[in-house]
Amino acid sequence: MTRGRRPKWMIEIAIERMNILFNRAEMEFINHPERSNRYVKLALKLSTKYNTKIPDEWRRRYCKKCMCFLKPGCNSTVRLVNGEVNIICGECGHVMKIPYHKEKKLKRRAKYESNQKRNDE
Ligand SMILES: [Zn+2]
Numbered sequence: 001m002t003r004g005r006r007p008k009w010m011i012e013i014a015i016e017r018m019n020i021l022f023n024r025a026e027m028e029f030i031n032h033p034e035r036s037n038r039y040v041k042l043a044l045k046l047s048t049k050y051n052t053k054i055p056d057e058w059r060r061r062y063c064k065k066c067m068c069f070l071k072p073g074c075n076s077t078v079r080l081v082n083g084e085v086n087i088i089c090g091e092c093g094h095v096m097k098i099p100y101h102k103e104k105k106l107k108r109r110a111k112y113e114s115n116q117k118r119n120d121e
Pocket of ligand 1: 067092093
């Protein structure tokens, strides 16, 4: 197998598997947090192997430093500081900063693009 770009169907399968892994991590977190962390690691491995981003909805649900699953209110704190979303990992104390404006902009752009779609084609 060659490195680099993967066919689209492979990427789709990888994304689906990542979703499954994160969903499982979410379900198991209360009783078996160590399993959740393993699922996160597996999902991250998939993302590197297939050169795919972690699905948006899960991107803030793990710590980029210690790779553990984060559940807001359980082992992570989410705060809005100076227009940034700060996600603090309760396991290692790592702070992830996500600019809040960018998110709003992306949402607006998605809306705009769906309106403009017919012009692109
Ligand atoms: Zn951490």
